[in-house]
Every structure is written in C-alpha cells, then in structure tokens.
Amino acid sequence: MRVGLFVPCYVDQFYPQVGIATLELLTRLGCDVVYPPDQTCCGQPMANSGYEHLTGGCNALFIRNFAEFEYIVAPSGSCVLHIKDHIHDANIAGKIYELVEFLTDVLKVDNLDACFPYKVGLHQSCHGQRGLHLAQMSELMAPPFSKPQKLLDMVKDIQLIDLDRKDECCGFGGTFCVAEEAVSVKMGKDRVADHLHHGAEVITGSDMSCLMHLEGILRRQKSPVQVKHIAEILNSKITG
Amino acid sequence: MSSSNHKDHATLAAAFNKDEPRVDWHDQTLWWVRQKRDKAAAQVADWEALRDSASKIKDNVLSNLSEYLTKFEEEASRNGVIVHWAADAKEHNDIVLSILRNHKVDKMVKSKSMLTEECHLNEFLAAHNVEVVDTDLGERVVQLAEEPPSHIVLPCIHWKKEEIGELFHKHLGTPAGNADPQFLTYAARLHLREKFLTRRVALTGVNFAVAETGEFVVCTNEGNADMGAHLADVHIACMGIEKLIPKRDHLGVFLRLLTRSATGQPITTYSSHFRKPRPGQEMHIVLVDNGRSTHLGRKDFRNSLKCIRCAACFNTCPVYRRSGGHSYHTAVAGPIGSILSPNLDMKKYSDLPFASTLCGSCSNVCPVKIDIHEQLYKWRQVIVQEGNSPAAKTATMKAMTWVLSNPGVYHTAGKTGRWFMLNVPFTVNNRLNPWYHQRDLPAPPKQSFGEWYKKNKQ
Numbered sequence: 001m002r003v004g005l006f007v008p009c010y011v012d013q014f015y016p017q018v019g020i021a022t023l024e025l026l027t028r029l030g031c032d033v034v035y036p037p038d039q040t041c042c043g044q045p046m047a048n049s050g051y052e053h054l055t056g057g058c059n060a061l062f063i064r065n066f067a068e069f070e071y072i073v074a075p076s077g078s079c080v081l082h083i084k085d086h087i088h089d090a091n092i093a094g095k096i097y098e099l100v101e102f103l104t105d106v107l108k109v110d111n112l113d114a115c116f117p118y119k120v121g122l123h124q125s126c127h128g129q130r131g132l133h134l135a136q137m138s139e140l141m142a143p144p145f146s147k148p149q150k151l152l153d154m155v156k157d158i159q160l161i162d163l164d165r166k167d168e169c170c171g172f173g174g175t176f177c178v179a180e181e182a183v184s185v186k187m188g189k190d191r192v193a194d195h196l197h198h199g200a201e202v203i204t205g206s207d208m209s210c211l212m213h214l215e216g217i218l219r220r221q222k223s224p225v226q227v228k229h230i231a232e233i234l235n236s237k238i239t240g
Numbered sequence: 241m242s243s244s245n246h247k248d249h250a251t252l253a254a255a256f257n258k259d260e261p262r263v264d265w266h267d268q269t270l271w272w273v274r275q276k277r278d279k280a281a282a283q284v285a286d287w288e289a290l291r292d293s294a295s296k297i298k299d300n301v302l303s304n305l306s307e308y309l310t311k312f313e314e315e316a317s318r319n320g321v322i323v324h325w326a327a328d329a330k331e332h333n334d335i336v337l338s339i340l341r342n343h344k345v346d347k348m349v350k351s352k353s354m355l356t357e358e359c360h361l362n363e364f365l366a367a368h369n370v371e372v373v374d375t376d377l378g379e380r381v382v383q384l385a386e387e388p389p390s391h392i393v394l395p396c397i398h399w400k401k402e403e404i405g406e407l408f409h410k411h412l413g414t415p416a417g418n419a420d421p422q423f424l425t426y427a428a429r430l431h432l433r434e435k436f437l438t439r440r441v442a443l444t445g446v447n448f449a450v451a452e453t454g455e456f457v458v459c460t461n462e463g464n465a466d467m468g469a470h471l472a473d474v475h476i477a478c479m480g481i482e483k484l485i486p487k488r489d490h491l492g493v494f495l496r497l498l499t500r501s502a503t504g505q506p507i508t509t510y511s512s513h514f515r516k517p518r519p520g521q522e523m524h525i526v527l528v529d530n531g532r533s534t535h536l537g538r539k540d541f542r543n544s545l546k547c548i549r550c551a552a553c554f555n556t557c558p559v560y561r562r563s564g565g566h567s568y569h570t571a572v573a574g575p576i577g578s579i580l581s582p583n584l585d586m587k588k589y590s591d592l593p594f595a596s597t598l599c600g601s602c603s604n605v606c607p608v609k610i611d612i613h614e615q616l617y618k619w620r621q622v623i624v625q626e627g628n629s630p631a632a633k634t635a636t637m638k639a640m641t642w643v644l645s646n647p648g649v650y651h652t653a654g655k656t657g658r659w660f661m662l663n664v665p666f667t668v669n670n671r672l673n674p675w676y677h678q679r680d681l682p683a684p685p686k687q688s689f690g691e692w693y694k695k696n697k698q
Contacts, residue, residue: 007689007690009644009650011689012654012688012689012690013654013684013688014682014684014685015682015685015689016685016687016688016689016691016692017685018689019689019692019693020689020692023693023697035689035690035693035697037647037690037693037694037698038647039647040643040644040645040646040647040650041644041650043644045640045644046637046640046641046644047617048598048617048620049620049624049633049637050594050620050621050623050624050625050629051624051634051637051641052621053621053624053625054637054638054641055641057641057644057645057646058641058644058645060645061645061647126597126598126599126600126601127598127600130599130600130601130603130604131600137601137604138278139278139556139601139604139605140288140604141281141282141284141287141288142288165271167601168558168601169558169597169599169601171558171559171597172597173596173597173598173599174597174598175594176594176596176597177675178673178674178675179250179594179674180249180250180253180559180594180595181250181254181674181675181677181678182250182253182254182256182257183250183253183254183257183559183562183563183595184597185677185678185679186257186260186263186562187558187559187562187597188679190267190562212682213679215680215682216675216679216680216681216682217678217679219679219680220678220679220680
C-alpha cells in the first residue's frame with residue numbers, strides 16, 4: 001500500500017519527531033510510505049483568516065505532490081479536514097486520511113506493539129472530532145465511540161484519565177490564538193487545568209497545533225507535564 | 241480591528257479577562273446551563289430526529305415566507321388583530337410610538353423581546369418621553385443598571401446576586417447587604433405589580449406565530465407577558481418576519497425543543513397563545529423586516545433565519561463563556577449573533593465572525609440545525625472580499641501565501657529559522673507577538689522533518 005505522507009508545515013518545522021513517529025508507525029504496519037519533499041502547507045491558515053481566495057497556489061502544489069498516491073495520510077485532523085472541504089480535485093478527494101482514522105478505518109488495526117507507562121489525558125481536537133468524526137460529540141444524543149481511544153487502549157501500561165469536559169475546545173483556533181489572545185489563553189489554561197486536576201502526566205491528541213498551544217501554557221507555568229502527539233505514543237516502546 | 245470607532249470583540253474580551261475569577265464564574269455558570277440542556281435532551285427519545293424536523297419545518301417556512309406571512313396577516317386580521325408591517329427598525333419604532341400616541345399613553349410595560357433590543361426601542365421611546373418598564377426580572381435588572389442584556393435568554397447572567405442586591409437597594413429600597421434571591425425576587429414582584437396594574441399598554445415579543453390560525457405564542461418563565469397583556473387595554477406584539485411556523489401542530493416540535501435547548505427545562509412555565517383581543521381590548525402585531533429579506537437573499541447565510549433564540553449556542557460556546565455578552569457589542573451576542581449581525585452592518589460587525597475557534601459545538605446544539613460555524617467561516621471570506629479587513633493583515637496573508645506556495649522559498653525560510661519564528665502561529669501583528677505574552681514558543685529543533693527525511697530516507 002503506497003502512502004503519501006503529508007507533514008503539515010508547523011509539524012515539519014517545530015515537531016519533526018511527530019513526522020518521524022508517523023512514518024515509522026505506518027512503515028511498521030506494512031505501508032510503503034513516501035514523503036514528497038516539495039510539500040508545504042494545506043492553506044488553512046489563510047482560508048480560516050478569510051483569505052481562501054489566496055490558496056490556489058497551495059492547493060495546486062498539494063495536488064502536484066500527492067496526486068500519484070493511493071492514500072494520503074497526515075498526523076493532523078485540522079489540515080486533513082481543510083483539504084477534504086476545500087480541495088475537490090479527483091486525484092485527492094476520497095484518498096486523504098487523518099492518521100487515527102487511517103489506522104482504524106483503512107488498516108483496521110486491532111493490536112499494536114506499543115508500551116507507554118504513563119497517565120495520559122486525551123485532548124479531542126475539534127476539527128478531528130466534530131469535523132472528521134473521530135469520536136462522538138458530547139452535544140449529540142448518539143451512541144459514544146472514540147477512534148483515538150480505541151487505539152490508545154491497545155497501548156500497554158497506559159492509563160487514560162477522565163476529564164470534566166471531554167471535548168471542549170482548547171482555544172488554539174489558528175489566527176484566533178493571536179487575534180483573540182486573551183480568550184485563547186484562558187481557554188488553553190482551563191483545558192490544561194482539567195488535565196492536571198485528573199493527574200495527567202502527558203497530554204496527547206491527534207492535532208499538534210492544539211498541543212503546541214497547550215504546551216506553550218504548560219511551559220510558562222513551569223509544569224513538568226509533557227505533550228505528545230498520538231503517533232508518538234502509538235509508536236512508543238517505553239517500558240516501565 | 242475594525243476601523244470604526246467602537247472597541248472590537250478581542251479588545252472587549254481582553255478587558256473582561258482582566259478579572260480571571262469572574263471569568264471562571266461566568267464560564268462555570270453557563271457550562272452548568274449547557275449540562276442541564278444535555279440532560280434534558282437525553283430524556284427525549286429521538287432528540288436528533290426532533291431537531292431534524294424543526295430544521296425542515298423552518299426550511300419550508302423560509303422557502304415560502306411571503307405566502308405564510310400573507311396567510312398569517314389574513315387570519316390575524318380575521319381574528320380582529322391590527323397588523324402592521326415595518327420595513328426597518330425606524331418604522332417599527334414609529335409604529336409603536338404612534339399606537340401609544342393614539343391612546344395618549346406615555347408609560348408602558350414590556351416583556352422580553354430581542355427584536356425591540358435590535359431596534360433600540362427603549363432608547364427611542366425615552367427620547368420621545370415614553371417610560372418603558374421591562375418586566376422580565378433579568379431585563380429589569382439590566383434596565384436599572386442602564387446596560388443592554390448580555391445574553392438573549394439570561395439577560396443579567398453576568399451579574400452576581402450580591403451586585404443585584406446593591407442595585408435593588410439603590411433603586412427599589414431593599415435593605416443594604418441583602419442578597420437573598422428569594423427576597424430580591426419578592427421585592428421585584430411588588431415593584432412590578434404596581435406597574436402591571438397601572439399601565440394601559442403592554443408590549444410583548446413573539447416566540448412563534450402560526451400562519452394557519454393567525455395566533456402567536458409567547459413563552460416566559462415568569463408569566464410577565466401574560467400579566468402585562470391581560471391587564472392592559474392595548475397589547476402590542478412585535479416580531480421578526482422569520483418567527484412564523486406553518487401550523488399549530490408544529491408547536492409540538494418547537495415547544496419541546498425551545499426550553500430544553502435554552503435552560504434544560506422540559507417547557508417554559510408559561511407558553512401562552514394569543515389569538516384575538518378580549519372584548520374592549522386592542523391587539524396589534526408589528527411584523528418587522530429590518531434586514532431579514534436581504535439576509536434571506538444571501539444563499540450561504542439565509543438559514544440563520546431559522547433561529548428560535550434559545551441561546552444554546554451561547555451556553556456551549558467556549559469563547560462566549562469566557563468573553564461575556566457585551567464583548568459582542570450587538571443586541572444578539574454569541575455565535576448566532578456573530579452570523580446575524582454582519583448582515584445588519586458588515587463593517588461594524590466585521591470582527592464578530594473572527595471571535596470563534598470554529599470548534600463547531602454551536603452547530604451541534606442548535607435545535608434547528610443552523611450550520612453556525614460554517615457560516616462564521618463563510619462570513620470571514622465575505623468580509624475580506626468586501627474590503628473590511630485591515631491592510632496589515634492582508635499584507636501578512638499575501639506574504640505567507642507566497643512562502644507557502646513556493647517550496648524553495650519555504651525551505652530557505654524554514655532553515656534560517658526566522659520566518660517561522662516570526663510568523664508561526666500565523667501572527668497578524670509581528671511587532672508584538674501575542675503568542676509569547678502568556679505562552680512559550682516551542683524550542684526550534686535542529687532539523688525539520690524534511691531535512692531529517694532527506695538525510696535518512698532518500
């Protein structure tokens with residue numbers, strides 16, 4: 001199975017270990033993973049700021065880089081949702097998956113050789129959850145499910161903690177994080193507090209942008225709590 | 241920031257956030273309401289199907305609005321109600337004033353009506369020497385405080401009981417330091433009873449107007465609309481033209497959804513049907529457009545007219561809960577206000593569609609399934625296209641597009657480490673990076689993923 005790996009711009013620049021974990025994990029699960037070197041960004045930062053009309057160049061570049069693959073996988077729900085909603089090219093549509101849904105829905109992973117002996121809080125990023133339906137939404141009167149939790153439950157020695165508000169937004173929101181700095185930070189502090197209150201040692205999720213925001217707050221608070229992308233945990237072999 | 245002279249949402253929200261314990265209190269109060277809504281909705285079998293029905297009924301109303309309005313006018317007139325049409329806020333206010341003048345009345349009671357807030361009726365009537373007393377308790381609190389409501393269902397949710405005690409001490413003469421809710425409510429009852437008994441004109445809002453019968457339904461928890469309307473010689477009911485439903489049967493859908501979504505109650509304490517004036521009484525209905533026809537013509541935004549003003553989107557909105565209703569500087573705040581207000585004045589409200597993370601919780605709680613967060617995104621595009629975005633932001637976006645559309649430039653910019661440090665996470669103001677004010681930046685790694693891949697995998 002030939003998979004084109006899309007590593008979003010900020011992950012490429014700030015969190016290369018997340019790209020590496022994704023690549024290693026997919027390779028271990030039998031995929032032939034290729035990273036097209038000329039990729040940059042999905043165009044979402046411009047589009048969500050009201051400048052979708054400027055994203056033609058980004059879209060064309062994306063199509064050029066990824067049209068040849070059977071599947072396109074990215075470790076970011078937000079970027080994948082943006083591409084699904086805005087790039088309707090026949091060579092892309094229907095082929096792009098966020099990592100978690102690719103593992104559960106395409107590869108149908110039912111066991112993982114992973115071990116992560118820590119107390120972990122799962123942050124449900126909104127675009128992955130409400131946009132890609134990676135997990136049931138607390139607002140809807142519908143049966144619960146959670147694809148990320150299903151995968152995390154396969155990890156040896158992990159302890160998933162409960163949260164008071166299991167799917168409240170962290171306040172990152174793209175340009176919102178700077179344009180509405182006060183509210184963005186307050187939302188992030190409140191999410192962090194919920195995880196800390198329940199004893200999290202690590203906060204994980206499937207969107208590094210949310211985790212970058214929460215990490216920024218944790219570091220400012222001098223907290224020892226770490227953030228890890230779900231790919232890092234699923235690819236982890238740490239033993240207790 | 242908008243170029244007009246009012247403060248924008250971000251500025252007002254930052255001011256609200258100066259008192260963090262108060263933000264916590266505001267957030268937790270409204271989250272509690274959201275949880276009550278969840279519990280109430282969970283007790284209805286097929287809640288999601290009920291939302292779907294409501295959405296479809298309202299879609300039908302919007303597609304056939306002129307016919308339903310004509311039918312409603314016919315039936316209401318047949319019932320002996322005097323029907324008025326107002327193209328805008330000014331016409332609405334003039335109609336209300338002329339009714340008061342015809343009856344030589346300069347005092348009236350008014351129950352809750354967000355439409356009259358939208359039209360700034362109280363200020364207009366005050367300027368014409370008419371005294372209006374708001375009889376909804378929360379509305380009366382903000383009226384005494386000379387403030388607009390901060391929430392369309394819970395107008396004084398931003399006030400603590402101790403502060404209301406002080407306000408009542410000042411205006412109603414209650415003992416200083418008494419903040420007992422039951423005592424204060426009783427004091428308000430006595431104060432309002434005198435108004436109900438002496439006012440000859442009562443104005444009410446309208447929750448639902450039934451086209452097939454010409455009747456309208458007013459929902460309150462305090463019975464204040466009924467007290468006003470039943471005791472007055474003249475009842476004026478003001479409504480936006482989108483408040484119609486085709487049939488009385490449809491109330492079985494909407495009344496079940498409205499209050500469960502709003503406060504988590506199964507139904508409002510009073511859901512009063514008004515059909516015809518009682519003998520000797522005069523009843524008026526004012527049908528107000530005020531931009532609604534324009535909105536109906538906007539394909540991407542028209543379905544926001546389905547709104548039944550439950551405020552579930554306010555209570556679930558993590559931004560609203562942490563910024564307060566006044567930060568939206570408009571009559572209808574919250575997520576729904578952020579998609580309705582730009583239709584009224586795009587420049588003035590150009591900040592509101594950006595006062596959201598697009599988390600999508602609003603669309604999920606909406607009882608009539610308005611795609612609120614998708615409309616927020618679409619408004620952003622319209623606002624930029626119509627030139628209501630600051631020039632500096634446009635310049636930043638163009639520079640960013642250039643870098644991100646050119647892999648060569650992107651790699652060079654990334655390698656130097658400077659471009660991303662200055663621009664991620666997508667700052668629009670590079671002079672003072674608002675990210676760093678309360679958050680640390682990630683430590684830049686030695687190499688990007690692209691560089692690692694080139695060394696190790698190619």
